[in-house]
Amino acid sequence: MAGRTRFEEQRTDGAPPSPRRPRQRMPAGRAARTTPAEHEAALVGGYTELTRLAYLVLAGTGNRHRRVLAAHGIVQRSLPHRPLTAVVAAAAAPAADPAERTYQTIRLRVLRRSLATARHRLPLPLPLVWGLRLFPAAGSPEDVALHQALARLPPAARAGCLLRLLDGLTDAQAAEWLGRLGVREPIAVVRAGDLLLTAYPDAAERLTGSPEFDPCAVRAQPTDLLRRRTRTHVAAAGAATALLALTGLVATGTVTLAPTRNGGPVAVPGPGSGTVRAMAVLDTGARIVPLVPEIQPASAR
Structure with a gap:
């Protein structure tokens, strides 16, 4: 029977997922400096949200086991190793929360890596898991249908749709994020997800509340024993x-x-090997040492 495991950064009390926090995440021009320690704190604090975002952007690329590992690998490798310029929300006051700005920087890096992987199918150094296959628990038939609908969207349109669903951004805010990621015609790309939003009006609640979309609460099964x-x-x-x-x-x-x-x-x-003493030496510094049999003293006979 399949066991159940969790990554250490995640919930352990079995409580339902926390409600979405309203965030203003539209990037703008003003910037501030943040340290790697601040980035690490923001990454660990928002690990569930970041990993879910990466996992859903990768929808339709590979099996669920590889997508779970790839999502965790993308988030963990988004941690910068030097001070970076943190993105400041356009609606933020001059004294905006530094932790929120740092979180926006990490989220932007996660989106960029996820989009590059989904577009070009880049090989990733995945976290090492030996002898186990990890996958989220299956949701309801409606959850599975929503997952399949997300997978049919192009990666950029999928990312724009997720920004609107998971963060409650407007079309303009989501398009601004996609523009910073290098997406061409971001407004048209964002509107490509309107059909999905119309078909699934409760998509936001399903994405945050169903185990189908949670790569941090996974089941583990052995491989072919x-x-x-x-x-x-x-x-x-x-x-x-x-x-x-x-x-x-x-x-x-x-x-x-x-x-x-x-x-x-x-x-x-050696002397009894039956081979010739002259041999090709591959190592230029090697010496062939001929082994001469010991000379026995002459006997009286």
């Missing part, structure tokens, strides 16, 4: 055979390790 066990046994047997063969060659004197000028050993044939 028999195939994995067979591969492990074959690899172990091959390694053991190679080790025994090398040990036998060294013990019988067929192969002897001689030092080189570079300090590393090189294998040379």
Whole structure:
């Protein structure tokens, strides 16, 4: 039976997802400097929202297991390693919350990476998971239909639709975000999602409340146990055979390790190997050391 696991940054009390916080996230020109520690605090505090955004922008790209890992990888790699200029909302006062500005910067980086991955199918260094497949729990048939409708949209239109649904942005605000991401004709791209919003008037509540769209609350199942066990046994047997063969060659004197000028050993044939003493040396610093049999003293006979 499938087990249940969570990433450490997420909820552990089983409580329902928190309601959406109203945010004004339209980028503007004024900027402030933020440190990597502030970015880390903003990323950890909004990890669920950021990972959900990346997971849904990647809808339709690969299976759910890879999308879960890719979403977490995108968010975690969006943490900058040096002070950056934080985006300031257009509607924010001069004394706007610095934490909100920092969160906007992280969200912009997550969107940029997610769009680039969804458009060009870029290979990502995924978080390492061995022997398990992770996927969100299945939602209702309506949730599955909404997920499929999102996957049919182009990546940029999908991102604009998600900005309107998850953040409550207007068309103009969502288009401003897409414009900063390099999307051409952002207004037309945003309006490409109008049909989905009309078909699913409760889409915002479904995206934030259904486990179908939560890559931070996932189920874990083992991969093909028999195939994995067979591969492990074959690899172990091959390694053991190679080790025994090398040990036998060294013990019988067929192969002897001689030092080189570079300090590393090189294998040379022994006296009983039946091979010629002249051999091609791949390492330019290697020396062939001929092993001359010991001269036995003459006997009385």
